[in-house]
Amino acid sequence: MQIKYIFMVSKIHTPCPRCQSTQVIKAGIVADRQRYKCKSCQYYYTVSKLGKTIDEYYIIKGLQLYLEGLSFREIERLLGVSHVTVSNWVKKFGVKKLEDLRYHPSYKILNHNELNEFIADRNNLASHGVLITEVGDKYMVIKWERFRE
Numbered sequence: 001m002q003i004k005y006i007f008m009v010s011k012i013h014t015p016c017p018r019c020q021s022t023q024v025i026k027a028g029i030v031a032d033r034q035r036y037k038c039k040s041c042q043y044y045y046t047v048s049k050l051g052k053t054i055d056e057y058y059i060i061k062g063l064q065l066y067l068e069g070l071s072f073r074e075i076e077r078l079l080g081v082s083h084v085t086v087s088n089w090v091k092k093f094g095v096k097k098l099e100d101l102r103y104h105p106s107y108k109i110l111n112h113n114e115l116n117e118f119i120a121d122r123n124n125l126a127s128h129g130v131l132i133t134e135v136g137d138k139y140m141v142i143k144w145e146r147f148r149e
């Protein structure tokens with residue numbers, strides 16, 4: 001399911017400002033901005049993460065967190081993207097959260113050192129496992145406590 005979004009989201013790159021082609025590829029980050037290369041005319045350009053165009057990174061993260069059961073307000077706090085914007089993404093991409101989930105994921109936001117300590121402790125992984133995803137300059141660890149009552 002998540003792979004499907006990533007596919008959909010990847011299609012909405014900002015078009016090339018020179019030839020308006022959307023056949024563009026990511027070409028690294030320059031000065032904190034996503035850099036793209038146009039496959040049609042070979043032009044390089046950058047897009048601000050916080051301008052009118054929000055990098056698809058945030059869209060993907062926002063939709064992921066929404067699917068994990070976080071509220072729009074929690075997502076706003078984590079990503080710094082307005083809850084209204086996140087709610088609009090959910091509508092735009094037709095993302096449907098499962099109803100009646102038997103488990104509620106618990107999550108922590110850790111820096112790299114804290115993440116190492118967390119992983120080093122076998123008890124944190126035993127019998128459920130975790131999903132680690134990058135959020136800004138930190139890491140989000142989601143515990144999959146599927147069978148917790």
Ligand SMILES: [Zn+2]
Nearest residue numbers: 016019038041
């Ligand atoms: Zn172009």
